[in-house]
Amino acid sequence: MGIADRKEREKEELRASILEAARKLFLEKGVEKTSIRNIADLIEYSPGSIYHYFRDKNEIFHALHQGGFHALGEKMQVLGSVQNPMERLKAMGSIYIRFAMENPDMYDLMFIKEAPIDHIYDQEHCDWKEGAGAFDTLRQTILQCIDQGYFKGHDVEPLSYMIWSTVHGMVSLNIRKRCEVIDFEDKDQIVNLGLQSLFKILDKL
């Protein structure tokens, strides 16, 4: 069925172009200020036609959110070359924070916003597989640290959660503009100094 194939391909292309337009507008103006009509205007289709490719606005931004996890996963690839688990844990933190600071809107979508996560729990999927995968790489690394004698007296799950929370907390306070209360010139540097503070603590455990 050559014709069906072509139609499938064309449908996929339009779907991709909706996503591309949504991505462009989202990075320019944010999720809330990007409307279905904006996206439709950009790809020169009517607003209604978008609903033949996506159930609703949340599904579009959920797809973008997936792309963000793919991008973050790519950046984490280099961790394969770091043998020592404690060094790998630190490198993970650095990459995580760099990703968040270089792509604040994407990070916001992935870890702060309500929109894409609400969409997940409304659907039948019912589990956040992108997040679960990312958290598992952290869990495994910390497990290896424990195996090597680090983090004595700590349980993997709460410890992984706490360490994730520390880096997430630092970047999310920054992205959501709660860092102005901190006495420091450069707002980008305070995040890195906070990370150094965390590293100093990890070294003592």
Add this chain to the structure above:
Amino acid sequence: MGIADRKEREKEELRASILEAARKLFLEKGVEKTSIRNIADLIEYSPGSIYHYFRDKNEIFHALHQGGFHALGEKMQVLGSVQNPMERLKAMGSIYIRFAMENPDMYDLMFIKEAPIDHIYDQEHCDWKEGAGAFDTLRQTILQCIDQGYFKGHDVEPLSYMIWSTVHGMVSLNIRKRCEVIDFEDKDQIVNLGLQSLFKILDKL
């Protein structure tokens, strides 16, 4: 001028009733789903009249956000009786987390949402005094810890930021539903276990 006083009082009363209605609706449905018309309906005034008491919707929610900081400050009062700075720091963490978990919508408004903080930096005030005050009590406590010999090799500012980030990270991941990836039955308890993990670390510093 008794009449002017009464008018002032009446104006203040209506302003308060707008705030009360906004608070009620906000705690029921959240900020985004609480509209000016909803508030106006509840107090039986027209939508337009609300704009004689508040510049815009953000100003209403900024006022509620201030109320949240007042409530948090009240809960922090008991810290006065804790002499040991390290014990006080831990107690601060416990109270902070309890406040966040018991008042997730208010915490969201205070530390996660864009709305009220954007309003602050749009105005001429230009500084988040509620947040600055709260952070300073943390800073002072950590400073006293350092004076007593704790946290050797750490600077106050980055360390305070990092510790705040840890507790903020834990509750904000929870409030924004990113904790489902963590392997634990009770979602409320994981926050406390994370906090216990943090306490274990603090004990070693």
Add this chain to the structure above:
DNA sequence: TTGTTTTATTGAACAGTGTTTAATTAAATT
């Protein structure tokens, strides 16, 4: 008690929003 001024309140309108649907157009199949 007038007339005037200030203040408060309103309904309507504006320019948006996400989403649904009936009608239309285009394409593929019979």
Add this chain to the structure above:
DNA sequence: AATTTAATTAAACACTGTTCAATAAAACAA
């Protein structure tokens, strides 16, 4: 060529925050 299927659209619905001219009410001055 006729019929069926799929894609696209314009229009409508029920909202949103916000503005503004018109109205009503209250306070002040003569």
